[in-house]
Amino acid sequence: MEKHELVVIGGGPAGLAAATTAANAGIECLLIDEQANPGGQIYRAVGTIPEQRATLLGPDYNYGRKLVDQFNQSSASYLPSTTLWNLNSQLEIGILRDGKASLISADRIIIATGAMERPVPFPGWTLPGVMSAGAGQILLKSSGLVPAQGVVLAGVGPLLLLLAWQYLHAGVKIHAILDMSPAGNIWRALPHLPGALLAHHYILKGLRYQLQLKLAGVKFFNGVTEFHAVGGDALEAVEFTHRGGRQRIDSQLLLSHFGVIPDSHLSRCAGCDHSWDANQLCWRPVADKWDNSSVDGIAIVGDGSGIGGAVAARHAGRIAGFEAARALGYISEQERNEAARNDQRWMRDDLRVRPFLEARFHPPAELLSAPPDETVVCRCEEINAGAIRTAIHAGHKDANQVKFLTRCGMGPCQGRQCDNAVSQIVARELGDKKMISGGYRIRPPIRPLTIEQLAALNEGADPK
Ligand SMILES: Cc1cc2nc3c(=O)[nH]c(=O)nc-3n(C[C@H](O)[C@H](O)[C@H](O)COP(=O)(O)OP(=O)(O)OC[C@H]3O[C@@H](n4cnc5c(N)ncnc54)[C@H](O)[C@@H]3O)c2cc1C
Numbered sequence: 373m374e375k376h377e378l379v380v381i382g383g384g385p386a387g388l389a390a391a392t393t394a395a396n397a398g399i400e401c402l403l404i405d406e407q408a409n410p411g412g413q414i415y416r417a418v419g420t421i422p423e424q425r426a427t428l429l430g431p432d433y434n435y436g437r438k439l440v441d442q443f444n445q446s447s448a449s450y451l452p453s454t455t456l457w458n459l460n461s462q463l464e465i466g467i468l469r470d471g472k473a474s475l476i477s478a479d480r481i482i483i484a485t486g487a488m489e490r491p492v493p494f495p496g497w498t499l500p501g502v503m504s505a506g507a508g509q510i511l512l513k514s515s516g517l518v519p520a521q522g523v524v525l526a527g528v529g530p531l532l533l534l535l536a537w538q539y540l541h542a543g544v545k546i547h548a549i550l551d552m553s554p555a556g557n558i559w560r561a562l563p564h565l566p567g568a569l570l571a572h573h574y575i576l577k578g579l580r581y582q583l584q585l586k587l588a589g590v591k592f593f594n595g596v597t598e599f600h601a602v603g604g605d606a607l608e609a610v611e612f613t614h615r616g617g618r619q620r621i622d623s624q625l626l627l628s629h630f631g632v633i634p635d636s637h638l639s640r641c642a643g644c645d646h647s648w649d650a651n652q653l654c655w656r657p658v659a660d661k662w663d664n665s666s667v668d669g670i671a672i673v674g675d676g677s678g679i680g681g682a683v684a685a686r687h688a689g690r691i692a693g694f695e696a697a698r699a700l701g702y703i704s705e706q707e708r709n710e711a712a713r714n715d716q717r718w719m720r721d722d723l724r725v726r727p728f729l730e731a732r733f734h735p736p737a738e739l740l741s742a743p744p745d746e747t748v749v750c751r752c753e754e755i756n757a758g759a760i761r762t763a764i765h766a767g768h769k770d771a772n773q774v775k776f777l778t779r780c781g782m783g784p785c786q787g788r789q790c791d792n793a794v795s796q797i798v799a800r801e802l803g804d805k806k807m808i809s810g811g812y813r814i815r816p817p818i819r820p821l822t823i824e825q826l827a828a829l830n831e832g833a834d835p836k
Pocket residue numbers: 381382383384385386387404405406407411412413414415432454455456457484485486487488489506507509531534632635638673674675676680681682685819
């Protein structure tokens with residue numbers, strides 16, 4: 373089996389910074405990513421995008437070029453368009469590239485798989501014409517595609533505002549922005565404001581986006597509840613309650629967003645310990661101050677270890693690179709401490725805004741754990757919330773038992789889309805917060821793989 377000194381999984385700011393730092397320290401390092409180009413979510417396609425589109429996406433986006441250039445100049449090898457379908461505690465990695473599955477291994481692994489949008493089942497979310505805001509942004513970044521007939525943006529979180537601002541500059545008609553964060557969030561966030569002001573550029577940026585959108589005439593509805601996407605064969609409108617009255621906005625496209633959560637499937641597949649984060653409402657890996665997980669030789673950095681944003685991810689990546697150099701014997705503990713000191717300080721400063729953002733954009737509990745019975749929760753196996761509640765009240769007391777009985781979470785996405793929702797429905801139905809002590813047990817393959825690919829498993833793959 374082909375073996376590497378260090379394998380970094382994920383080419384976003386965390387993975388790029390980790391691989392560059394490690395390679396510059398002399399480590400033989402391979403970076404793997406399923407995207408065709410380095411950059412991750414925030415800097416998707418940054419090296420290949422036309423200038424006009426890059427300008428439209430804003431200065432934060434363009435910072436990615438620097439990171440990608442530094443990575444390209446390092447000695448790290450790179451396997452793009454390569455998907456990981458397995459990782460185990462012996463540091464063996466299953467990859468899929470050009471339709472061929474193979475196994476490689478490493479002395480050390482850094483998982484930097486980032487975040488995914490929080491999947492939230494609401495009435496009508498499976499209708500054609502309903503997509504996530506992240507999907508809309510991916511189409512904009514990677515292909516320059518924007519909605520031709522206008523769009524409604526709805527949900528909770530700063531990405532909604534950013535996408536609205538980017539669409540505004542791309543000339544897209546925004547019918548309305550519906551904010552579903554509970555009114556009380558403002559009060560819960562207020563005590564965190566002094567800390568957040570130490571990273572005030574984030575707050576100013578948000579206020580500037582809002583002001584520009586309002587000046588352009590975009591309608592904002594705050595405190596939206598009882599939100600439904602409605603239509604026959606496809607989306608026709610959204611309906612919601614606002615200030616006690618029922619509203620309807622006609623639209624053929626709805627982009628929804630409910631914040632981001634760590635993409636923890638790979639780290640859970642590898643057997644790393646995770647704990648429930650009640651502020652971010654998700655599982656995050658248990659790690660020490662150097663981001664080492666509970667599995668020897670595996671570190672987890674960036675949004676995959678807890679949502680901190682792109683700047684914190686970049687610093688965490690560099691710190692993990694120094695820690696890899698220490699663990700593999702390239703530098704001493706003291707050299708690592710000195711090398712990482714600035715990044716640790718900058719990361720701490722940058723993270724000061726997080727408690728404010730987490731409180732301000734905390735999604736309503738109702739939305740996450742109480743979808744109506746007829747709402748589909750597991751899209752792959754088409755299991756609705758009613759079937760999940762029936763299973764719970766028949767005595768199945770955790771997400772895994774519900775999975776065995778109903779098959780929810782057993783489809784091609786392997787539970788990535790319904791894992792959080794099912795666990796929160798279980799917790800609500802049983803009135804026991806402790807039930808959120810672990811989601812589905814994650815087993816390989818975490819990404820779809822055919823029997824033919826598995827049977828033809830060979831060893832090794834040629835990095836570019
Ligand atoms: C859809 C989406 C859009 C976002 N857009 C923005 C934005 O515009 N601005 C902003 O400030 N923040 C944005 N964020 C948040 C932003 O992604 C993070 O703060 C930041 O990118 C985290 O960096 P990272 O390196 O930890 O992870 P990421 O940038 O997410 O990089 C993770 C990488 O891992 C790869 N990967 C994951 N799983 C596998 C696998 N099994 N096999 C192979 N490769 C894998 C992915 O392809 C990805 O390239 C977005 C988040 C999401 C989910």
